[in-house]
Amino acid sequence: MSATFAIEGARRVADGIERREQRRYGGSREEARQRVARRLGWAPGTLYNLARERLKRLDRDMRDQLAAYAIRDLENEIAELTSELARARGLGAAEDQALARKVEAVLAEAQGLHATMKAGGAA
Numbered sequence: 556m557s558a559t560f561a562i563e564g565a566r567r568v569a570d571g572i573e574r575r576e577q578r579r580y581g582g583s584r585e586e587a588r589q590r591v592a593r594r595l596g597w598a599p600g601t602l603y604n605l606a607r608e609r610l611k612r613l614d615r616d617m618r619d620q621l622a623a624y625a626i627r628d629l630e631n632e633i634a635e636l637t638s639e640l641a642r643a644r645g646l647g648a649a650e651d652q653a654l655a656r657k658v659e660a661v662l663a664e665a666q667g668l669h670a671t672m673k674a675g676g677a678a
Contacts, residue, residue, distance in 0.1 A: 561613055561618060562605070562610060565613055565617075565621055566605050568621055568625045568672070569605050569621060571668065572621075572624065573588050573591055573606075574587075576588075576590055585599075588602045588606075591624075595620055595624055596620075597617075597620075622672060625672055626673065629668055629669040629672060630669060633662065633665050633666055633669060636658055636661055636662040636665060637662065639658055640655065640658045640662060643655045
């Protein structure tokens with residue numbers, strides 16, 4: 556794997572993590588990035604530089620940490636969406652079809668990203 560390919564894949568994975576973090580907990584992208592960096596044990600500048608394609612190095616430990624975090628994050632999101640979908644379906648006739656379709660689409664996307672991550676590919 557070339558260094559450029561690894562960094563681009565990591566950038567895309569980090570972007571997805573930050574977007575999900577921001578969607579869940581609000582705030583600016585910078586605030587989401589700071590929360591993610593704190594959980595990873597990284598300086599927020601590392602994620603900033605990765606996002607801007609300015610990161611000088613991305614060693615194996617960093618890639619492994621980022622991948623493990625992304626996989627856990629996606630697995631948790633899949634579990635939450637699956638529960639939400641089951642609750643919506645449990646409402647029977649009162650089910651909001653548009654909402655159920657949106658949840659199913661997001662769930663399918665999250666499951667696809669999860670499968671790609673487990674297979675070792677870039678999203």
